[in-house]
Amino acid sequence: MRFFSLLIRNIKETYRDALALGFxxxxxxxxxxxxxxxxxxxxxxxxxxGVVDNDSTxxxxxxxxxxxxxxxxxxxxxxxxxxxxxxxxxQGNISSYIVIPEGFGEQVAMIWQQIPGNVELDIxxxxxxxxxSSNVISIINSITRSYLGIExxxxxxxxxxxxxxxxxxxxFIAPGIIVxxxxxxxxxxxxxxxxxxxTRFLHRxxxxxxxxxxxxxxxSLSMAIIAxxxxxxxxxxxxLFGMDxxxxxxxxxxxxxxxxxxxIGIGMIAASLAKSENQGESLSWLFSMPLxxxxxxxxxxxxxxxxxxxxxxxxxxxxxxxxSRAVITRGVGMEAISGDFIFLVVWTVxxxxxxxxxxxxxxxx
Amino acid sequence: MENPLSVRKxxxxxxxxxxxxxxxxxxxxxxxxxxxxxxKGELFAxxxxxxxxxxxxxxxxxxxxxxxxxxxxxMGKDINREPYKVKAAIGISPQDTTLSDHLTPIENLExxxxxxxxxxxxxxxxxxxxxxxxxxxxxxxxxxxxxxGGMKRRLNIAMALINDPQIIILDEPTLGLDPQSRRIVWxxxxxxxxxxxxxxxxxxxxxxxFLADRIGIIDEGKIVALGTALELKTDMIDTHTxxxxxWNLTQKTIMEMKExxxxxxxxxxxxxxxxxxxxxxxxxxxxxxxxxxxxSAYIKEPSLDDVFIRITGKKLRx
Ligand SMILES: Nc1ncnc2c1ncn2[C@@H]1O[C@H](COP(=O)(O)OP(=O)(O)O)[C@@H](O)[C@H]1O
Ligand SMILES: [Mg+2]
Numbered sequence: 001m002r003f004f005s006l007l008i009r010n011i012k013e014t015y016r017d018a019l020a021l022g023f024x025x026x027x028x029x030x031x032x033x034x035x036x037x038x039x040x041x042x043x044x045x046x047x048x049x050g051v052v053d054n055d056s057t058x059x060x061x062x063x064x065x066x067x068x069x070x071x072x073x074x075x076x077x078x079x080x081x082x083x084x085x086x087x088x089x090x091q092g093n094i095s096s097y098i099v100i101p102e103g104f105g106e107q108v109a110m111i112w113q114q115i116p117g118n119v120e121l122d123i124x125x126x127x128x129x130x131x132x133s134s135n136v137i138s139i140i141n142s143i144t145r146s147y148l149g150i151e152x153x154x155x156x157x158x159x160x161x162x163x164x165x166x167x168x169x170x171x172f173i174a175p176g177i178i179v180x181x182x183x184x185x186x187x188x189x190x191x192x193x194x195x196x197x198x199t200r201f202l203h204r205x206x207x208x209x210x211x212x213x214x215x216x217x218x219x220s221l222s223m224a225i226i227a228x229x230x231x232x233x234x235x236x237x238x239x240l241f242g243m244d245x246x247x248x249x250x251x252x253x254x255x256x257x258x259x260x261x262x263x264i265g266i267g268m269i270a271a272s273l274a275k276s277e278n279q280g281e282s283l284s285w286l287f288s289m290p291l292x293x294x295x296x297x298x299x300x301x302x303x304x305x306x307x308x309x310x311x312x313x314x315x316x317x318x319x320x321x322x323x324s325r326a327v328i329t330r331g332v333g334m335e336a337i338s339g340d341f342i343f344l345v346v347w348t349v350x351x352x353x354x355x356x357x358x359x360x361x362x363x364x365x
Numbered sequence: 366m367e368n369p370l371s372v373r374k375x376x377x378x379x380x381x382x383x384x385x386x387x388x389x390x391x392x393x394x395x396x397x398x399x400x401x402x403x404x405k406g407e408l409f410a411x412x413x414x415x416x417x418x419x420x421x422x423x424x425x426x427x428x429x430x431x432x433x434x435x436x437x438x439x440m441g442k443d444i445n446r447e448p449y450k451v452k453a454a455i456g457i458s459p460q461d462t463t464l465s466d467h468l469t470p471i472e473n474l475e476x477x478x479x480x481x482x483x484x485x486x487x488x489x490x491x492x493x494x495x496x497x498x499x500x501x502x503x504x505x506x507x508x509x510x511x512x513x514g515g516m517k518r519r520l521n522i523a524m525a526l527i528n529d530p531q532i533i534i535l536d537e538p539t540l541g542l543d544p545q546s547r548r549i550v551w552x553x554x555x556x557x558x559x560x561x562x563x564x565x566x567x568x569x570x571x572x573x574x575f576l577a578d579r580i581g582i583i584d585e586g587k588i589v590a591l592g593t594a595l596e597l598k599t600d601m602i603d604t605h606t607x608x609x610x611x612w613n614l615t616q617k618t619i620m621e622m623k624e625x626x627x628x629x630x631x632x633x634x635x636x637x638x639x640x641x642x643x644x645x646x647x648x649x650x651x652x653x654x655x656x657x658x659x660x661s662a663y664i665k666e667p668s669l670d671d672v673f674i675r676i677t678g679k680k681l682r683x
Contacts, residue, residue, distance in 0.1 A: 005479035009465060009472070016467035016508065201463045204524070207427045208480035209449040364431075 002210045006218025007225075010192055014226060023188050024230060028181030029237070031298075047136045049074045050085040050097030057105030067147035068098075073139055075303075082124075089126060091330040096125035096136050111148060119148065173298075174238035175252075175324040180297040181230055182259045183317050187284035189223045189267025193359065194277040202363065212360050220264050220352075227260030246331035252324050255337075258344040259320040265351030272358035296321045316347040373400070375438055380405045380532050380562035381426065385435035388421050395421040397586035398435065403579075408558050410577035411566040412669065414679070418586040419566035420460050423536050426564075427457055440531055453481065456530035458522045460537045460566075466510040470501050470520050473509060474527045481528040488527065495523040498553070515546045522550065526557070533557065535565040539572060551575055570669040580669070584677045594669060601675050602667035606639045607648055612658040621655075637665075 014020050051068065053060050068076045077094055079085040085097040099122040110117035121144065123137055196202035205215070231253065235245070245252060267284065274280030294301060294308050295317035301309055312318045323340035326332045334341065375382060381403040388396040396418040403409045411419045424430035426437055428448035436443055442450040464473050471492050478488030496505050499519040509517060518541070525533055538554065539547040547569075554576055557563060567573055573580045574594045582590040582597070590597055604627075611634060619636070623629045628639040638648065649662055674680055 002480050002482060005476055009468065009476050012472070013465055013467045199463050199466075200459065200461055201465055203429055204457070204459055204463045205477070205480055206429060207452055207455065207457045207459075208477060208528075209452045209482070210480045211449075 003214040003217045003221075006205075006210070006214060007222045010218055010222035011225060013192055014188075014222065020188050020191055023184060024181075024226060025233065027184065028177060028230075028234065031177050031180060047074055047096075047139070048077060048094035049136060049140070050077045050079050050088060050094045052079045052082050052085050052097060052099045054102050055100045055104040059105035059108045060100050063100070063104075063108075063144075063147065067143050068140070071139065071143055074136075074143075086124070089124065091326075091332060093330070096123055096140075098123050098140065108148065119144075171243050171329040172325065174234070174241070174243040175328050176297040176321050178231060178234045178238070178256060179259055179295070179317055179320045179324065180292050181234055182227060182256060182263050182320070183288050183292050183295070183297065185223065185227060185230075185260060185263040186267045186270065186288045187281050189264045190271035190274070190280050190284060191267075191277065192222075193219050193268065193271035194274055194280045197271070197362070198277050206363065212363055213356075215363070216268075216356055216359060220261075220268065223264045223267070224257075224260060227264070228257065231256045231260070243328070245328050247327035248331075248333070251334060251337075252327045255320055255324045255327065255341065255344065258341075258348050259316060261348045262316045262344065262351055265348065265355040268355030268359050269351070272355070272362040291315055291317060294318075316344050319343045373402070375441065376402070377441065378405060379403060379438075380407075381437060381439055381564065383422075383426075383435065383437040386422065386425060386432055386437050387434045388418075388425060388430060389433040394586050396425070396432075399583075399586075399588055401581060401588060401591075403562065403564060405562055406560055407578045408554075408563040408565070408576055410573040410580045411564070411583055412568070412570065412573040412580050412673075413566075413583035414568055417568075417583045419583060420536055421586075422583075423457070423534055423564070423566065426451075427455055427534065428452055453528075454531045455534060456525035456528050456532070457534040458525035458536065458538060460540060462514075462517045462521045464509045464517060464520060464524075467508050469506055470496050470509055470512075470523075471505050473520065474524060477524050478527040483528060491527055491529070495526060499523045515542060518542055518546070519550070522553075530561075532562045532564065535563065537566055537568070539567070539569065547572075570673070574669055582673060582676060589676050590672065597669065597672050598667045601672045604639050604641050605643045606637060606665040606667075607643055607645055607662065608665055609636045609638070609648070609652065609662045610634060610660040611636065611652065612660065614657060615655075618652065618655045618657060 014024075049068065051064055053064060064076065064078070068074055077085075077088070079088070079097065082097075082099060085094070085099075088094050089097055101120055101122065104119065104121075107117040107119045111119065121140070123140060125136065193202075196205075202215070235243075235249075235252075270280050270284050270287075274283060291312070292298070294304060294312040295315065296312070297317065301312065301318065304312075309318075319340040323337040323344070326337055373382070373384070379402045381401070383399050383401045386396060386399045386401075387394070399422060411422070413419055421430065425432050426439060426444060428444050428451050432445070436445050438444075439451045440454040442454070444451050465476065468476065474492035474495055475488050478492060479485070493505075496502050499522070501516060501520060501523075504512065504516065509520060512520070518539075522535065522538055525535065535554070539550050542550065551572065554563070554565070565572075565576065577594065579591070579593055580597060581588050590601060592600065614631070614634060614636065619629070619631060622636065622638065626638050626640040626643060628637075630637045645662070645664055649659065652659060670680065
């Protein structure tokens with residue numbers, strides 16, 4: 001098995017290379033530790049709030065867009081029914097949801113005309129996450145009062161429900177860090193290929209009857225194996241910091257594996273196009289760090305301008321983050337993430353076809 | 366262009382035959398229609414200055430580089446049609462030392478052996494033998510990145526031998542080695558000769574002179590002379606050089622000699638005379654009669670350097 005010899009050699013060459021190992025394992029590890037300690041407590045800065053508008057008048061629309069929508073600490077999601085909102089609350093997408101009852105508009109109009117009325121809002125929140133919920137309720141309360149310009153009467157019917165799974169910050173952070181670790185495989189994935197090209201060791205190996213596909217398989221599979229070790233290590237470490245995997249661990253694993261393959265493919269393309277190891281590695285870093293920033297591996301990207309999010313969404317990593325987060329923290333199944341999953345599969349296939357083609361071309365001379 | 370094969374016929378007695386082998390890089394003709402037969406079992410040296418096209422020729426023979434035109438047969442296999450069979454027959458030590466840095470010498474050797482798909486047992490055994498022959502057994506378990514230049518160079522050569530190839534190609538095997546290590550490598554290469562075909566390139570004259578059965582002098586992509594070292598020297602050099610050391614060379618004698626012979630040089634009482642028709646006895650007698658006291662006088666053997674200057678008009682090493 002020629003390709004097996006290549007695979008073993010590449011793994012040896014990588015794990016005996018302190019620098020490569022550092023970037024592969026130590027670097028993301030440091031991030032994991034930093035974030036793990038930093039978010040032992042509650043570091044949330046904003047709350048997702050659902051709105052079910054049963055009134056659907058001009059008054060209710062403006063209330064949603066101008067009052068709730070204008071508050072920095074809230075990001076508002078509209079739902080067509082309480083069932084949908086409840087489902088998202090259960091999955092931890094939102095911290096609570098508000099139901100605007102029928103007749104809201106009339107009551108508001110009456111109050112603004114100094115006619116006594118009673119404005120009512122229903123808020124359903126997750127009782128188990130009390131610190132967040134109480135914050136949200138008081139925020140909504142004050143927003144509503146200042147918007148309507150009244151002190152009373154306003155009735156906020158609170159409606160606590162208990163949701164089993166508690167989402168801690170580490171649950172949120174860990175999938176991001178894992179994806180980050182896989183993203184920065186781009187520079188290291190290309191590293192060994194580039195070095196073999198630059199030192200012409202690849203050409204020496206090519207003086208044997210080994211076939212081009214065996215080299216490519218040898219390179220990408222060795223990186224895939226290293227990626228799997230990396231993912232396992234990070235999941236274990238996440239556990240150590242209290243991360244719960246609510247969903248199917250194999251589904252999470254599949255998402256990470258696809259992400260790793262994308263990185264290897266991109267690394268292969270970089271290795272084919274770059275002139276030297278230095279050039280290839282610096283370019284890969286220049287590419288992957290900003291991409292990591294905007295892909296939501298460290299913080300939620302809900303607040304980034306939409307054109308940046310659009311750009312980030314062209315790459316697999318933001319999809320990997322949201323899909324793996326959904327599986328790990330909320331236990332969603334394949335149905336819920338199929339879009340992201342298919343995106344990852346397509347990316348993997350395409351990037352591998354391009355990478356294989358380019359690398360094979362760069363092997364010929 | 367005529368069919369290159371029509372000029373010479375493929376022949377089983379040859380290990381390597383090239384037919385108008387040509388490689389062009391952009392506007393540069395790096396290898397310019399080389400036609401060459403290398404016999405089985407001979408040690409053939411490509412001698413030429415840097416940039417002559419030696420490595421490019423070898424790269425084509427190893428199927429790393431496609432010829433722009435022409436072709437070659439290696440152990441009867443066409444480099445364009447059956448590259449993998451050609452590769453199986455060859456072991457190469459590239460000009461630049463290329464090793465897998467984080468592997469041990471044994472692992473490096475075994476990797477190449479495995480890529481040749483030899484039985485693992487044989488690969489293991491040969492790797493151990495080669496490490497011993499190259500005097501690396503003390504460091505057999507160290508990563509090669511810690512090795513000295515000379516050690517790496519020896520391993521670089523050993524890796525050409527792991528598949529016990531029919532043809533060994535050594536591209537500048539002693540490049541960058543000190544004279545002492547060079548001698549060691551030479552000895553080892555001459556021991557390798559036996560029944561194998563060896564093609565080596567070099568820009569060291571002594572190396573070609575010392576090792577090669579036959580030498581091809583290559584310059585600007587063309588074979589400009591071909592033969593044994595002796596043939597090249599006797600065929601190519603039709604002048605003779607006589608060197609005379611004397612006590613009391615007078616200006617008058619020197620002027621007379623310069624008139625008589627084509628090239629006369631004087632340095633520190635040493636007179637070097639080069640001409641097509643120069644008789645040793647004639648010169649010695651002439652000087653003697655002129656009252657010159659001769660300390661020593663001898664005929665200088667032509668060197669490959671002279672051959673090279675003669676053919677290309679330039680020195681090999683500059
Ligand atoms: N890949 C290449 N691209 C362009 N020019 C090249 C390439 N390889 C070699 N050359 C040129 O071809 C000529 C022959 O080079 P080479 O075969 O390496 O010479 P040698 O081995 O005899 O020193 C040189 O002028 C060199 O610059
Ligand atoms: Mg060369």
